[in-house]
Amino acid sequence: MGRGWNFLERLTEEADLTAQPLPGQPIVEIAGDRRVLVENHFGVKEYSRERITVKVRYGSVCICGCQLELLQMTREQLVIQGRIDGVTLLRRGER
Numbered sequence: 001m002g003r004g005w006n007f008l009e010r011l012t013e014e015a016d017l018t019a020q021p022l023p024g025q026p027i028v029e030i031a032g033d034r035r036v037l038v039e040n041h042f043g044v045k046e047y048s049r050e051r052i053t054v055k056v057r058y059g060s061v062c063i064c065g066c067q068l069e070l071l072q073m074t075r076e077q078l079v080i081q082g083r084i085d086g087v088t089l090l091r092r093g094e095r
Contacts, residue, residue, distance in 0.1 A: 026056035033084045036063050039077045044070065052080055059091040 027039040038054050038061055045060055046053035052070065053062045068082035 024057060026061065028061055028087060028089075030084065030087060033065075034081060035071075036080045036084060036087060037077060038080070041078055044073075044078070049082075053090075054078065059089065062086075062088045062090055064088070 024040055026041065027037075029037040029039075031037070038056070040056070041061075042055040042057070044052065045055050046062075047070065049068055050066060051062065051064050052068050053060050063080050063084060063086075065085040066083040068080055068084075070078060071081045072079040
């Protein structure tokens with residue numbers, strides 16, 4: 001998967017197609033301060049009412065807030081709701 005992804009990423013940058021995500025690339029959508037949708041995830045790494053960390057292709061996405069709950073989870077996407085205070089991308093090796 002590594003070499004093929006590098007080629008696709010370079011092609012996307014050169015063709016200026018950055019507005020469209022690559023297949024399998026994580027997509028995070030924030031709806032106000034109450035809901036977060038994460039697509040193309042690899043599961044939940046950490047779960048509490050104040051912090052939910054979701055594994056993605058190149059690290060993890062951390063959602064912080066209050067009264068957080070995992071509303072829906074499928075193989076393709078998950079929905080988190082509660083009062084969202086912040087969403088952070090943590091690349092591999094960062095904490």
